[in-house]
Amino acid sequence: MADIESARATFNKFDVNGDGFVTADEYSAAMKAMGDAFVTASVADAVIASKDANGDGLMSFDEFWAALNK
Template identity: 85%
Template sequence: MADIESARATFDKFDVNGDGFVTADEYSAAMKAMGDHYVTAAVADSVIAAKDTDGDKLMSFDEFWASLNK
């Protein structure tokens, strides 16, 4: 099981605009900022879709947290 405080800090790095959701564009930008320049739009869309349980094409903290605890 993950540490919720560490998970929140990680999530916040991806949630650039602070609205509580991570878009594919935010995910891609954050990964590039961390040095992974190979995250294409398609890859980012796939990662978000894999964690997006309600189908809104956004990843909430609850969805992120649930994915860490599978």
């Protein structure tokens, strides 16, 4: 099981605008900032879609946390 404080800190690195959700664009930009220039738009879309439990096209912290604890 993941540590919720560490998970929140990681999630916040991806939630650039601080609205509580991570979009595919935010995910891609954060990955590029961390040195992974190979995250394309389609890869980012797929990652978000794989974590998006409610189908709104966004990843919330609850969805992120649930994915970490699978």
